[in-house]
Amino acid sequence: MKTRTSTILLAFNLLFLCVNSFAFQAGIKDSLPRSTPEAEGVSSRGILDFLDAVAASKHELHSFMFLRHGKVIAEGWWNPYHPDLRHSLYSLSKSFTSTAVGFAVSENLMTVNDKVISFFPGDLPDTIPPFLAAMRVRDLLTMSTGQYPEPTWSIIYQDSNWVKAFLRFPVVDEPGTKFMYNSLATYMLSAIIRKVTGQNVSDYLAPRLFAPLGIEGMDWETDPMGINTGGWGLRLKTEEVARFGQFVLQKGSWKGKKLLPASWFDEATTVKIMQEAGLPEAKRDSSDWLQGYCYQFWRCRHNVFRGDGAYGQFMVVMPEQDAVVVITCESHDNQPELNLVWKYLLPAIGGESLPSNDSLATSMKRQLASLSLPLPVNTWEPASATNISGRSFRVSPNKDQIKAIRFDFSQEKYTMTMDIGNTRYDFRFGAGTWINGETDRIGPDLFYGAKSHNAGLNPFKVVGSYGWKDQRTLILELRYIESPHRETFICRFKGKKVRMELVPSNNPENGRRIVKGKILK
Numbered sequence: 001m002k003t004r005t006s007t008i009l010l011a012f013n014l015l016f017l018c019v020n021s022f023a024f025q026a027g028i029k030d031s032l033p034r035s036t037p038e039a040e041g042v043s044s045r046g047i048l049d050f051l052d053a054v055a056a057s058k059h060e061l062h063s064f065m066f067l068r069h070g071k072v073i074a075e076g077w078w079n080p081y082h083p084d085l086r087h088s089l090y091s092l093s094k095s096f097t098s099t100a101v102g103f104a105v106s107e108n109l110m111t112v113n114d115k116v117i118s119f120f121p122g123d124l125p126d127t128i129p130p131f132l133a134a135m136r137v138r139d140l141l142t143m144s145t146g147q148y149p150e151p152t153w154s155i156i157y158q159d160s161n162w163v164k165a166f167l168r169f170p171v172v173d174e175p176g177t178k179f180m181y182n183s184l185a186t187y188m189l190s191a192i193i194r195k196v197t198g199q200n201v202s203d204y205l206a207p208r209l210f211a212p213l214g215i216e217g218m219d220w221e222t223d224p225m226g227i228n229t230g231g232w233g234l235r236l237k238t239e240e241v242a243r244f245g246q247f248v249l250q251k252g253s254w255k256g257k258k259l260l261p262a263s264w265f266d267e268a269t270t271v272k273i274m275q276e277a278g279l280p281e282a283k284r285d286s287s288d289w290l291q292g293y294c295y296q297f298w299r300c301r302h303n304v305f306r307g308d309g310a311y312g313q314f315m316v317v318m319p320e321q322d323a324v325v326v327i328t329c330e331s332h333d334n335q336p337e338l339n340l341v342w343k344y345l346l347p348a349i350g351g352e353s354l355p356s357n358d359s360l361a362t363s364m365k366r367q368l369a370s371l372s373l374p375l376p377v378n379t380w381e382p383a384s385a386t387n388i389s390g391r392s393f394r395v396s397p398n399k400d401q402i403k404a405i406r407f408d409f410s411q412e413k414y415t416m417t418m419d420i421g422n423t424r425y426d427f428r429f430g431a432g433t434w435i436n437g438e439t440d441r442i443g444p445d446l447f448y449g450a451k452s453h454n455a456g457l458n459p460f461k462v463v464g465s466y467g468w469k470d471q472r473t474l475i476l477e478l479r480y481i482e483s484p485h486r487e488t489f490i491c492r493f494k495g496k497k498v499r500m501e502l503v504p505s506n507n508p509e510n511g512r513r514i515v516k517g518k519i520l521k
Contacts, residue, residue, distance in 0.1 A: 030214025046348020090309030190230025376467030393517030
């Protein structure tokens with residue numbers, strides 16, 4: 001059954017690549033032009049080696065796109081992820097907020113030297129400390145506000161007015177002198193854009209950036225006051241991120257039109273502040289997080305820069321090579337993920353063109369078309385499975401507010417119904433395959449529980465698959481496929497009782513919860 005499923009999947013993905021190529025040729029959806037690696041001076045062998053190294057690593061990639069000379073030379077999605085899906089970018093969102101500031105500066109609505117307090121006269125503390133008074137837009141852009149500790153985590157979970165809370169947070173160092181990563185500083189840039197334009201960042205960028213680049217259907221989280229979060233929360237398709245990377249590489253030009261002055265990107269993508277002073281050179285040379293910070297972009301080794309989001313969302317821009325690499329992922333150690341780019345993809349880039357290699361190019365296309373993430377093991381049904389189908393379990397009080405769980409089995413498909421608070425959620429799980437669904441239930445997330453969390457986003461697309469570990473243990477895997485994360489439900493049945501572990505992939509140890517239930521009579 002698994003072999004036949006894999007064969008069907010490979011055939012479908014090859015067909016999809018052909019359809020996608022036709023769509024590009026027909027000019028659909030503003031697709032980037034496609035080419036072959038060798039035609040653009042890149043070795044297919046290096047891309048194949050990269051894919052093999054990813055498969056052997058602990059990194060779970062969801063999508064990958066490689067551009068050279070403005071053309072897509074390799075692209076792949078690990079099933080169940082696919083090209084039409086948006087993906088949470090986490091802090092890669094910051095680079096878009098920075099670009100919104102660039103547009104506002106170019107339109108003379110603000111400058112990077114404007115004082116932060118000048119935009120918020122109604123939200124200021126009664127006494128304005130000298131360091132707060134000195135804080136500039138530039139200091140927000142460069143993560144050098146002087147605040148300590150980093151304010152995001154204490155503010156977004158407790159306060160409804162994030163602007164006012166930020167302006168009351170201690171500023172212990174002179175702004176502009178010390179780097180400290182600060183996602184709420186980027187949120188403040190978003191709030192400033194709202195002040196000077198009367199629009200959210202997403203609406204302000206729509207005619208200036210998104211529409212010209214053919215970016216549509218995006219969404220962006222908001223705070224409790226309806227302001228885009230700025231530092232996180234943007235969801236885009238992989239190719240849309242690639243278009244943005246190409247736009248940045250071209251320093252604000254798109255299809256022969258200058259949308260934003262090149263001088264902005266000269267300013268925004270060069271080092272403004274170093275992360276840690278006085279580090280040994282050997283330590284600095286081994287880290288892509290110690291090469292200097294720009295305006296919401298990171299410098300990398302090899303004279304490269306990037307947009308960077310938690311769990312491995314990367315937009316890597318290589319000016320000297322005229323290349324862009326985009327990766328969406330769930331990784332818990334991002335330096336080794338970038339090391340794979342440096343080890344395999346960067347050396348694969350050569351001159352303007354290389355001799356064609358049809359055999360190697362075909363192998364690469366086949367491998368890209370057959371990418372897939374593992375399904376839960378054991379799709380057989382134990383005899384005990386019939387005992388739980390159609391049964392409901394009353395759940396003991398728990399932090400997730402789950403009141404009841406029900407399991408229904410029919411035609412190699414499980415439906416799990418969960419009563420959470422006053423809302424009922426249904427999730428479907430396939431045997432040896434993924435079943436698509438949609439839900440309003442918030443899944444695993446770095447900012448789970450923040451005020452107004454996920455406000456501004458559309459319902460979440462999910463896929464589910466199941467497998468039996470043994471006679472008593474049912475594994476249900478639910479992937480939130482517009483985010484990096486998934487949730488695994490490990491259900492152990494014994495007599496009339498069930499013990500369910502809820503395991504979020506972004507925090508499998510400390511985030512693990514257990515609920516217990518008993519069959520309702």
